[in-house]
Amino acid sequence: MTSPPPPNPVEGLRALCGGPRDGALLRMSLANALLAQGKRDEAVAELRRALEFDPGYSAAWKLLGKTLTETGDATAAIDAYQRGIAAARERGDKQAEKEMTVFLKRLRG
Numbered sequence: 001m002t003s004p005p006p007p008n009p010v011e012g013l014r015a016l017c018g019g020p021r022d023g024a025l026l027r028m029s030l031a032n033a034l035l036a037q038g039k040r041d042e043a044v045a046e047l048r049r050a051l052e053f054d055p056g057y058s059a060a061w062k063l064l065g066k067t068l069t070e071t072g073d074a075t076a077a078i079d080a081y082q083r084g085i086a087a088a089r090e091r092g093d094k095q096a097e098k099e100m101t102v103f104l105k106r107l108r109g
């Protein structure tokens with residue numbers, strides 16, 4: 001007798017979208033699950049949705065910039081890092097600000 005396949009985390013997270021628990025953290029979790037499956041474009045869409053819920057969510061900006069860099073969209077990645085740095089400054093998130101500043105400098109060469 002074989003055991004059932006493990007549940008797909010993406011499906012479980014998607015089931016929560018649109019409900020009372022929907023929000024920036026849920027969309028960030030969904031983006032991470034999609035990235036684990038190599039689905040960068042879908043992850044970008046979910047990160048953008050997370051930022052609609054919370055434009056000051058510096059971790060989402062940082063992951064969006066990283067993911068856009070990996071997809072080869074340097075222009076959009078630069079924009080994400082710039083907006084993320086501003087959001088991090090506004091919230092006093094010094095570590096995220098420093099990290100995104102380094103990533104931005106690398107992208108600009």
